[in-house]
Amino acid sequence: DAGVIQSPRHEVTEMGQEVTLRCKPISGHDYLFWYRQTMMRGLELLIYFNNNVPIDDSGMPEDRFSAKMPNASFSTLKIQPSEPRDSAVYFCASSLSWGQRVVNTEAFFGQGTRLTVV
Amino acid sequence: AQTVTQSQPEMSVQEAETVTLSCTYDTSESDYYLFWYKQPPSRQMILVIRQEAYKQQNATENRFSVNFQKAAKSFSLKISDSQLGDAAMYFCAYRYPYGGSQGNLIFGKGTKLSVKP
Numbered sequence: 001d002a003g004v005i006q007s008p009r010h011e012v013t014e015m016g017q018e019v020t021l022r023c024k025p026i027s028g029h030d031y032l033f034w035y036r037q038t039m040m041r042g043l044e045l046l047i048y049f050n051n052n053v054p055i056d057d058s059g060m061p062e063d064r065f066s067a068k069m070p071n072a073s074f075s076t077l078k079i080q081p082s083e084p085r086d087s088a089v090y091f092c093a094s095s096l097s098w099g100q101r102v103v104n105t106e107a108f109f110g111q112g113t114r115l116t117v118v
Numbered sequence: 119a120q121t122v123t124q125s126q127p128e129m130s131v132q133e134a135e136t137v138t139l140s141c142t143y144d145t146s147e148s149d150y151y152l153f154w155y156k157q158p159p160s161r162q163m164i165l166v167i168r169q170e171a172y173k174q175q176n177a178t179e180n181r182f183s184v185n186f187q188k189a190a191k192s193f194s195l196k197i198s199d200s201q202l203g204d205a206a207m208y209f210c211a212y213r214y215p216y217g218g219s220q221g222n223l224i225f226g227k228g229t230k231l232s233v234k235p
Binding site: 097112 | 161209225
């Protein structure tokens with residue numbers, strides 16, 4: 001398996017523009033996470049999905065952020081409109097569960113998308 | 119709510135020496151998983167080691183080992199025979215094993231490890 005694939009690797013955009021980050025989880029994984037990493041705040045969980053259903057989106061900063069998982073192999077994180085304070089590295093990660101117990105409990109991370117909003 | 123605390127923002131070690139990174143956590147659960155992740159300058163997050171709370175034996179992976187003190191809620195990482203390639207950010211993480219609404223990974227702020235030649 002190619003692992004978790006994120007695109008693009010780097011994104012530079014102007015303030016006010018819409019930005020869409022993409023993620024393809026590892027095949028068969030049923031948990032998908034979006035994290036944001038900054039120097040000031042470290043790794044923050046934005047949202048996570050289980051079987052394509054959003055479970056906890058309390059980390060989403062504000063209404064400008066939205067995430068979708070239309071199927072088991074694809075997720076997007078959208079920022080509209082973008083602001084300079086959104087500049088960060090955004091990680092997608094996936095993991096596998098087995099019924100009621102989470103097995104292979106570690107999350108596998110993509111390479112991240114470095115977003116710069118100017 | 120569960121929290122993970124790494125009290126050492128930065129650490130330094132001489133090549134071939136041993137270093138210990140600290141992590142404490144807070145949870146009311148008795149069953150959970152703990153992890154150490156490494157993030158080198160390439161920014162890829164790499165799993166270093168995993169500990170299951172119901173196992174008393176400390177996990178070991180080659181030069182990496184943990185000291186898991188469940189009662190003290192402490193989970194430190196020991197790196198033996200440090201190598202230049204060990205230089206990275208190290209994150210401690212907690213996960214409730216039963217998924218659902220508590221299925222997320224909770225990370226500490228990280229410790230930046232430098233290795234001196």
